[in-house]
Amino acid sequence: MLEALDESSSLRAASTWLDAFPWLPAIGRSYDEAWNSPIELAGEEVAERLAGVIAELASERLPHWTIGQILPSLPPDVELSTLDLPTRAANSMARHGIFTTGELANEFLESLMGWRGIGAGTINAIISRLVRVSTSASPPVLSTGVPTAAAPAGLDWPFHERPNDQWLHAVGNDLKLIADWCALIGIEDKALLDRSALASAPDEVRRAAEHVLALRLSDISADARAKSLSVVLNDALLRLEPRALEILKLRLLSGSPMTLEDLGRQFGVTRERVRQIEGKARGALLTAVSQSTGLADVAASVASSTGTIRPLADLLEAYPALADTVPSADQPAWRVLDQLDDAYEIVDGWRVSPSMAAAEAATLALITESADTYGVARISDLNVVSVAGTTDAESTSKQWLTRCGYVVDGDFVLLRTRSVGDYGAAVLSIAGSPMSVSSILERFAFERSAGSLKNAMSQDERFERVDRELWGLKEWGLGAYGGIRSVIREHLARNGGQAPLDELVEGITGRYSVSASSVIAYANAAPFETVDGTVRTMRASRTAEKPPERTRRLFRRTDGWAYRITVSQDHLRGSGFVAPTAMASLLGLGAGASIQLDSRLGPQVIAWTGIQPSFGSIRRFLLDADIEANTDAFLTISDELVFDFEEAGSKTGDPTHDLLTLIGAPEDAQDAWHHVTLAANQDLSTPFVSVVDVFRGRGDDDIADLLIALRNELDPGAPIAESPTSAPDVSYIMDLL
Numbered sequence: 001m002l003e004a005l006d007e008s009s010s011l012r013a014a015s016t017w018l019d020a021f022p023w024l025p026a027i028g029r030s031y032d033e034a035w036n037s038p039i040e041l042a043g044e045e046v047a048e049r050l051a052g053v054i055a056e057l058a059s060e061r062l063p064h065w066t067i068g069q070i071l072p073s074l075p076p077d078v079e080l081s082t083l084d085l086p087t088r089a090a091n092s093m094a095r096h097g098i099f100t101t102g103e104l105a106n107e108f109l110e111s112l113m114g115w116r117g118i119g120a121g122t123i124n125a126i127i128s129r130l131v132r133v134s135t136s137a138s139p140p141v142l143s144t145g146v147p148t149a150a151a152p153a154g155l156d157w158p159f160h161e162r163p164n165d166q167w168l169h170a171v172g173n174d175l176k177l178i179a180d181w182c183a184l185i186g187i188e189d190k191a192l193l194d195r196s197a198l199a200s201a202p203d204e205v206r207r208a209a210e211h212v213l214a215l216r217l218s219d220i221s222a223d224a225r226a227k228s229l230s231v232v233l234n235d236a237l238l239r240l241e242p243r244a245l246e247i248l249k250l251r252l253l254s255g256s257p258m259t260l261e262d263l264g265r266q267f268g269v270t271r272e273r274v275r276q277i278e279g280k281a282r283g284a285l286l287t288a289v290s291q292s293t294g295l296a297d298v299a300a301s302v303a304s305s306t307g308t309i310r311p312l313a314d315l316l317e318a319y320p321a322l323a324d325t326v327p328s329a330d331q332p333a334w335r336v337l338d339q340l341d342d343a344y345e346i347v348d349g350w351r352v353s354p355s356m357a358a359a360e361a362a363t364l365a366l367i368t369e370s371a372d373t374y375g376v377a378r379i380s381d382l383n384v385v386s387v388a389g390t391t392d393a394e395s396t397s398k399q400w401l402t403r404c405g406y407v408v409d410g411d412f413v414l415l416r417t418r419s420v421g422d423y424g425a426a427v428l429s430i431a432g433s434p435m436s437v438s439s440i441l442e443r444f445a446f447e448r449s450a451g452s453l454k455n456a457m458s459q460d461e462r463f464e465r466v467d468r469e470l471w472g473l474k475e476w477g478l479g480a481y482g483g484i485r486s487v488i489r490e491h492l493a494r495n496g497g498q499a500p501l502d503e504l505v506e507g508i509t510g511r512y513s514v515s516a517s518s519v520i521a522y523a524n525a526a527p528f529e530t531v532d533g534t535v536r537t538m539r540a541s542r543t544a545e546k547p548p549e550r551t552r553r554l555f556r557r558t559d560g561w562a563y564r565i566t567v568s569q570d571h572l573r574g575s576g577f578v579a580p581t582a583m584a585s586l587l588g589l590g591a592g593a594s595i596q597l598d599s600r601l602g603p604q605v606i607a608w609t610g611i612q613p614s615f616g617s618i619r620r621f622l623l624d625a626d627i628e629a630n631t632d633a634f635l636t637i638s639d640e641l642v643f644d645f646e647e648a649g650s651k652t653g654d655p656t657h658d659l660l661t662l663i664g665a666p667e668d669a670q671d672a673w674h675h676v677t678l679a680a681n682q683d684l685s686t687p688f689v690s691v692v693d694v695f696r697g698r699g700d701d702d703i704a705d706l707l708i709a710l711r712n713e714l715d716p717g718a719p720i721a722e723s724p725t726s727a728p729d730v731s732y733i734m735d736l737l
Helices: 009-014 029-035 044-061 087-095 109-113 120-134 166-185 203-213 229-238 242-251 260-267 271-291 293-303 312-318 333-340 356-370 393-403 420-431 437-442 450-458 484-494 501-511 516-523 569-573 581-587 619-625 655-663 672-679 688-697 701-709 730-736
Strands: 309-311 345-347 350-352 376-378 407-409 412-414 463-465 470-473 498-500 528-531 534-537 554-557 560-566 594-599 604-607 632-638 642-647
Touching (some): 087 120, 109 120, 166 203, 229 242, 229 271, 229 293, 229 333, 271 293, 293 333, 309 312, 309 356, 309 393, 312 350, 333 345, 356 376, 376 420, 407 420, 412 420, 420 450, 420 470, 437 450, 450 463, 484 498, 484 501, 484 516, 498 501, 501 534, 516 528, 554 672, 569 619, 581 604, 619 642, 655 672, 655 701, 688 701
Parallel strands (some): 594 642
Antiparallel strands (some): 309 350, 345 350, 407 412, 463 470, 498 534, 554 560, 560 632, 594 604, 632 642
């Protein structure tokens, strides 16, 4: 009874292969006669051949078992260096710090299969050699104390016992009555219960057929039925020695298996002894299941149930008894069977074959094979999940795909969603028509910004902007939308270089989602002009006419110019922004052109490719200086055309300090009036009132007000008079557009 190692030579001589490997009958039935033969009677050639068979069976059917469970009689203290293992195997063992059979016994077979340099042939060679060690004359053989194929009395599993067959007699009488009627009227080729054959039968015969067709298991008394699955499994477990059963419960059938060391301390034996008991008990239980015809049929049916992936709920609907608890294991019957068979596993509510990793790999292969160029596959085309009964195949497939980490969009699964570009392409592929950025983002399963998606699509050749707000896939051939200016240029090219404004507006607004006012504005801006209602390409390049000294927030310095801005969130995000037209004048920049200025952080673009000139992104300068939103700063351009960025000082409430801060002059400047006239690009001799008018006229009222407040300090002889507040001129308004 699983008590001690049997050191008797006579018992060793009588031990069989089945004693050493009690799991063999469950998976090696074609060798039943050989397994029951004594090990010591086998010649060297036969023993070597059987060891190879055992190695192959273990590799194919027991990958989730440890070496110790597969070889419960393996002695723990054999040095691996003495076993003449293949060179690759010996090297791998050494790399993993395994030098004895006891250390190797704790390794799962599937772990060995994953080692570098260990192939299937090497695995079989290792197991075969260890089988010979387990069955040699010197190692002891355990006396199992559990039912095995060598103990037929212990395998009398009462699955087919029928203590009461009265219901069978009733069914037999009904069937005989039906058969007699069919014989009487000469119907031989139809089924006894065929409705057409019974259509004209007497009431008694029809009632007999109804009895047979309506028969349910609940109509049969409990003592007349075979035992349920959970009861049969429970009986099998209870036939194990109590300690072996407890070890199986704490190791094999537990959600949190105890370690061999902890079990050894609990039962007062060594960890090797626990391993041997577990292996013997598991093998004996597996043999018991395989030799109980009904139980074996259920186990085989569950293992081979259709498909690689099946929801557990669907399996339980087909086999309700699997949900019943096995009392001695305190686990449902499906879990007990699952732990005994490595042909499949049940994880997270899914029966997968042969493993979860294999099922996930098969799913990926199916999606990859069915997906279009953009990684989109129709779920109904995959047949990824097998279901029966009332389970909805499509919704179950979606649950499985979601469990595997795929994004499901309606009736489709998306293979590639890591980048916003891939995800956007997949959404457009599903939609089949152009979509706006916001509409695409609404289909995303996780949050992404409109800017990141727009940038990704702009730089990806798979996409094409087909309207002002709409994007499509380039393969659709809808034609790219390059903006209103590009559309006007194409229209003029098709019409000999000019077109009536009304016709142009109607044609563009009819095709694209742009307003008539926008088309008119672009038709009157570089590089176009509208003359007498006709739009044409501008005959001469347009240049800025507004002088710098008439431009708000633009100040002259001794070596260049400084333009004051307030940093916004758009600046921080890296967006370009409008530049005053006077900036184009300073740079000699004509409409439709752009220029790159040198700077300490690389080239800085200033372009006039829209209605107004614009600065390129200054985000790198903001990051370099760690600037926050709502901070005042100056963009400077030297007379040598070098661009730079500098943060403005903070205002303190002191009029002189604040005045110098607003114009970007040094805060400790001794001659404030000199810096004021320089900032306004005026001579030092310019009258005070004229300088005030310059700032007031261009919209710098805050500077004008400070000058008036400081008039006694800056120009003691100036007349005391309030300068009227001027309305901003049209050029200033255009600067704000």
